[in-house]
Amino acid sequence: MKLEAKQIFKDFGQVKVLKGIDLTIDKSEVVSIVGASGAGKTTLLQIISTLDKPTSGRVYYDGTDILKFSEKEIARFRNTKIGFIFQFHQLLPEFTAIENVVIPALISKQDRKKANKRGKELLDFLNLSHRLEHKPAELSGGEKQRVAIARALINNPEVVFADEPTGNLDSHNRDEMHQLFLNLRNEFNKTFVIVSHDMELAKVSDRVMTIKDGVMV
Secondary structure (H helix, E strand, O other), X not given: OOEEEEEEEEEXXXXXXXXXXXXXXXXOOEEEEEOXXXXXXXXXXXXXXXXXXXXXXXXXXXXXXXXXXXHHHHHHHHHHHEEEEEOOOOOOOOOOHHXXXXXXXXXXXXXXXXXXXXXXXXXXXXXXXHHOOOOHHHOOHHHHXXXXXXXXHOOOOOXXXXXXXOOOOOHHHHHHHHHHHHHHHHHHOXXXXXXXXXXXXXXXXXXXEEEEOOEEO
């Protein structure tokens, strides 16, 4: 799925955070968006991933302007076409690894048995088949993030957005995560858009985009 953003502006009151961003991301690309704190990276990610709306500008997926969708249509699109990975994994502490993974599938009313099968396959691919019944408190930082990745992939999304996915990991787990993103792209043919301060992660991406003071440089 091709993603295009055209002339994205975002203001918060008198503060202009994004000042006319244009970008195109092709299917199956791994793209890193980098920049200093406050440059507008996360704001841009939230807009192109449908979590927020711009002050002005358009966002297209395969030529369809998703900003014309109703809230209900956007929610459905987000649940079926987009996956999210966050810095602090955001796993629910009372649920096991497999239960956390299948939550988006159950929200989209998929069959529980099929969702569990798919979740187990993803966790197995991520070398977590021995952790299915473990709760987040029993998992290492790297394991929690891999569970979060499986959750992002459970609905077979076209595009996966990751916001500082290695920011909370030690150097060993960070290096493993770098390679994992490339393996996931190759295995599942997904598009990955990654916001990060991690220049080592950016180096293994297909392309790096840099934001400075709300514009692409």
